[in-house]
Amino acid sequence: MNEALNHLADQIWSYAETGFLETKSCDAMCEYLEQEGFEVTKGIADMATAYKGVWGHGKPVITFLGEYDALFGMSQKADITEYAPRTSNEDPGHGCGHHLLGVGSIAAAIEYRNYLRDNHLEGTVEILGCPAEESGSGKAYLARDGYLSNTDIALSWHPGQFNQVSTGSSQSCISVNFRFHGVSSHAAGSPHLGRSALDACELMNVGVNYLREHMESTDRVHYAYLNVGGKAPNVVQSEAELKYFIRSTTNPKAVKLYERVINIAKGAALMTETKLDVLFDEGLSNTVPNFVLENVLSEAFMKVPAPEYTDAELAYAKSFKDTYPQENIGVPHRAKHPELMKEIIKNEALHTGFMESDHSEECGMGSTDVGDISWVVPTGQINTACFAIGAGAHSWQWVAQGTSSIAHKGLEYAGHILAQAAIELHSHPELIEQAKAEHKQRLGDDVYECLIPKDVKPHIID
Ligand SMILES: [Zn+2]
Ligand SMILES: [Zn+2]
Known part of the structure; x- marks a missing residue:
């Protein structure tokens, strides 16, 4: 366990800063990256809380995406299995796990950097700190304003209930x-x-x-x-x-x-x-899927050992699973073996295996600013189990579990998977070329036109 990274995630959880106001969270991450030898630029694309950390030089350029904004109205005490706001019920909290997301991507960047450094390999590692995912479209500005123009591949993840590769599109x-x-x-x-x-x-x-x-x-x-x-x-x-x-x-x-x-x-x-x-x-923008990267990430899941959990952790997960109606827990979309997942959902409180998915181009209902990144570079994403099976994103249960050892293990697991995928891409440059060819073919004659007009600058939304 990397205690320093867990501590960083816990700190961001406690700051619970909403979009474009993530000052302390951004500072803490930048400081950490600087100590790790990354060259950090803060305040990019007219966003004071956006940053870029760079290590190394030359090709390929692999960019890990991080988020760290909280949600209004999600204040909740840690580890409590009932709704119990930490402060006022209108105050923010990390209901989407972004305190883990940003730090997990940093973990991946550092692990991949260590591989390049220890093996004396050429390559650039980037970590892009993307503010205001929940409201504000931070990544859309970064994509629009050319902050991925040197990137070959972007990799990201989102904390979830299941260990899986993301597939399909978003609106x-x-x-x-x-x-x-x-x-x-x-x-x-x-x-x-x-x-x-x-x-x-x-x-x-x-x-x-x-x-x-x-x-x-x-x-x-x-x-x-x-x-x-x-x-x-x-x-x-x-x-x-x-x-x-x-x-x-x-x-x-x-x-x-x-x-x-x-x-x-x-x-x-x-x-x-x-x-x-x-x-x-x-x-x-809608998300452009990339099956080549989905395969690379899937292979990484096969290679990296899954976290192990103590009885106490499984009991903790069960106590949160019990706060949520079982009948409302759906089988994740595109599960290759939905019957198996149904059994896991019925009998387990925590997903400890890897859920295989079928590739999909289907558009899910909902939107993310990762979509804009996926229009400009091939982008791959995963989820790892950071929370008990049960309540989904934007719930008090996710806030309550946000600093648990399960959340930390999910963060660390995501870091290992993304780093492993980056290593695989570095070792097999033909995969990068294939991912790029697929990206080109998917876009066809369409060129990326950010939906946000050039004269609209990042702003806080009413
Ligand atoms: Zn969210
Ligand atoms: Zn989210």
Whole structure:
């Protein structure tokens, strides 16, 4: 066990900093990397909490991706098997395991670096510190602004409940605010003089709800009111605002759907004689899978010994599994042997083996900014079991288990797998070429166009 890395992860867990505010977490990781001999640049791509650590020189350039942002409303005490906020229930907590993610990628970078150093081999190891995954699209800015232009292969992971190679795609997502401006007036005395921004929001939502019948079944559109214009029914609300997420399976499709939603917003403004501001917020690209890298990662799982657990650890896992309804635990997508996984889910509290997956191009519901990286370089990803089988991401159970020895072992395991995959790629440069050829073939005539316009800079989202 690498106690220093576990301590670093625990520190980041306790800081629980949300997107673009991960100052202490970023500093702690950069300091660690500097001590390890990496050349670190902090504050890249207009993001104070983004960093790049580099060691070595020459080809290949392998870049490990790290995340470290927390989630609002996820404060939770460690090791407690019931909902128990550490501070206020609105405060942030590490509900997605990103405190492990960033450090696990550092572990991989250091292990791979040690291999290059000890064997006097050429090659560049990079660790890219990517802030604001949960909201903020940190990686999209890094991809858009050329921070992977020298990278040959990107590798990453996400803490989870199962040891597996990630496959398939994720949705493109555009996040946008619609701000309507009207004219206030007395809603009883002079309603004819008022122009309601709230009406515009409501009409826009009605329009979009009619659009649903005419979208592809894999498209998703959801909205929230950011401003309803006030609490007084006797005032015609002059200011109101909606936030929309518009998702489709590819960037070009998401852009088309976005344009249709914009037309509906314009229609609502026209109907209500209000003015409309469209404020672009975030854009995430769909993920481009890479089967060559999936195979390399799968081989690495076969080679690296899985962690071993004590009876106390298994009992700990069981105590968390018991907090979650068994019937809600699904078999992971694309499991090669779903019946076997069903048995494991039924009988075990912790996944201790390796789940083989079938390659897939299918688009899962949900989005990640890893998608943008996967458009610019071949990208491979894995999951390791850092939490008991049961509750999934963004749950108090994940926060509670975040500093356990199980979480630490999952982090360390992920580091070994990613390092092993990098070693394999270094030893067999033809695999890198194959991964690149597959990437090229998948993109075809499409070129990467970040969904975030050039003039939109990283910002904190309302
Ligand atoms: Zn998350
Ligand atoms: Zn996450």
